[in-house]
Amino acid sequence: MRTQVVIIGGGPSGLLLSQLLHTRGIESVVLEKRSKAYVLGRIRAGVLERGFVDLLTQAGVDQRLRSEGLRHDGTLLSYDDDSFRIDFKRHTGHSVTVYGQTEVTRDLYAAREASDGKLIFEVDNVKIHDADRNSPFVTFDQNGTESRIDCDFVAGCDGFHGISRNTIPADVRREYEKIYPFGWLGILSETPPVDHELIYSSSKRGFALCSMRNPMLSRYYIQCPLTDNAANWTDDAFWAELKRRIPTQRAETLVTGPSIEKSIAPLRSFVTEPMRWGRLFLCGDAAHIVPPTGAKGLNTAASDVHYLFEGLCQWFDAGDTEGIDRYSERALSRVWKAERFSWWFTSLMHRFPDQGDFDLRMQHAEIELLRDSETAQKALAENYVGLPY
Ligand code: APR
Ligand code: PHB
Numbered sequence: 001m002r003t004q005v006v007i008i009g010g011g012p013s014g015l016l017l018s019q020l021l022h023t024r025g026i027e028s029v030v031l032e033k034r035s036k037a038y039v040l041g042r043i044r045a046g047v048l049e050r051g052f053v054d055l056l057t058q059a060g061v062d063q064r065l066r067s068e069g070l071r072h073d074g075t076l077l078s079y080d081d082d083s084f085r086i087d088f089k090r091h092t093g094h095s096v097t098v099y100g101q102t103e104v105t106r107d108l109y110a111a112r113e114a115s116d117g118k119l120i121f122e123v124d125n126v127k128i129h130d131a132d133r134n135s136p137f138v139t140f141d142q143n144g145t146e147s148r149i150d151c152d153f154v155a156g157c158d159g160f161h162g163i164s165r166n167t168i169p170a171d172v173r174r175e176y177e178k179i180y181p182f183g184w185l186g187i188l189s190e191t192p193p194v195d196h197e198l199i200y201s202s203s204k205r206g207f208a209l210c211s212m213r214n215p216m217l218s219r220y221y222i223q224c225p226l227t228d229n230a231a232n233w234t235d236d237a238f239w240a241e242l243k244r245r246i247p248t249q250r251a252e253t254l255v256t257g258p259s260i261e262k263s264i265a266p267l268r269s270f271v272t273e274p275m276r277w278g279r280l281f282l283c284g285d286a287a288h289i290v291p292p293t294g295a296k297g298l299n300t301a302a303s304d305v306h307y308l309f310e311g312l313c314q315w316f317d318a319g320d321t322e323g324i325d326r327y328s329e330r331a332l333s334r335v336w337k338a339e340r341f342s343w344w345f346t347s348l349m350h351r352f353p354d355q356g357d358f359d360l361r362m363q364h365a366e367i368e369l370l371r372d373s374e375t376a377q378k379a380l381a382e383n384y385v386g387l388p389y
Pocket of ligand 1: 008009010011012013014031032033034039044045101123126157158159160161162163283284285286297298299301
């Protein structure tokens with residue numbers, strides 16, 4: 001088999017790249033380790049930056065997003081019950097769109113299948129060969145049979161636990177990591193959201209986030225120790241703790257109900273450099289991870305895809321290597337800004353086990369600066385709605 005671009009990973013990054021390439025007549029094959037049902041069963045965040053919405057529009061995959069997505073012009077911040085709103089629209093002229101990653105992935109699968117996209121599921125033992133030469137190829141097993149795909153380029157969109165990143169030799173790679181001393185216990189409930197916008201709340205008991213998927217599907221998180229286990233939490237215990245951490249007046253109106261999903265995610269910051277090695281390009285979680293506080297994971301995967309798509313089009317259309325040669329530098333410049341914002345927002349809104357009184361005073365001073373300063377609020381808003389590509 002031969003194609004122009006082999007894409008390893010059928011998550012949002014891989015599917016978006018495949019769909020964008022298709023709009024320019026560039027062939028790709030997507031190799032996905034899991035089944036389509038498994039991929040669509042993942043519960044992930046759902047706040048889309050303006051740039052991502054534009055990219056989905058460019059890919060022709062924005063119809064349902066525009067009819068079902070919820071436009072949010074701001075968010076509420078609360079620190080020890082002192083609450084104030086950050087008005088994205090007033091500070092930046094832009095909003096964010098709340099639309100679950102699962103729905104984005106579902107829409108991308110539908111688009112790829114509607115145009116007979118080549119998606120191969122439940123593959124195993126994927127290996128990238130000769131990425132540092134002009135004729136790379138990928139081998140993989142499916143149903144006990146080994147296959148080979150020759151190609152011009154390989155896109156490693158296989159997430160943090162994929163094989164692409166480690167295909168780049170260890171002496172070429174530089175890795176940066178920060179592990180946070182807590183996780184997020186999240187639940188999904190078929191209840192109306194507590195507010196029309198998100199609420200990020202820091203309390204003496206820890207962080208909490210009130211989010212949503214649609215008017216009858218809410219997503220809530222509370223900071224928890226890394227040693228915690230979702231099985232330790234009854235729904236009643238979760239709701240009681242959430243109410244202790246969010247603004248009092250919201251706690252009084254919170255509609256609770258049975259959880260339809262409950263899980264704990266650890267928080268980490270991670271970046272690998274470079275994001276290119278020869279004909280192999282890394283996109284999304286394969287190259288970087290952010291703590292979910294700033295909702296930057298999916299959105300930074302999208303900007304990677306944008307830069308790689310533009311570079312591949314330049315090469316296939318005119319043999320121009322400028323875009324692919326600058327891919328890693330351009331993608332990483334935006335990745336590091338997303339890492340910084342996610343780290344800053346996480347450090348501001350969470351209570352750390354080793355925090356001293358001075359540290360708490362620094363958090364409080366930062367919150368007061370945000371509450372009182374238009375400039376500080378504008379800086380937060382610009383990062384949250386998405387820095388330009
Ligand atoms: N071979 C083929 N597919 C693989 C392999 C492999 N060796 N390893 C992993 N995969 C698949 C996974 O099953 C998954 O479907 O690659 C896909 C990677 O998808 P994601 O992990 O969702 O990463 P990405 O597409 O970059 O999307 C980033 O997803 O994890 C969230 O917070 C993250 O919102 C961000 C978004
Ligand atoms: C979510 O809805 O899952 C969500 C929203 C905002 C975040 C993180 C997660 O910062």
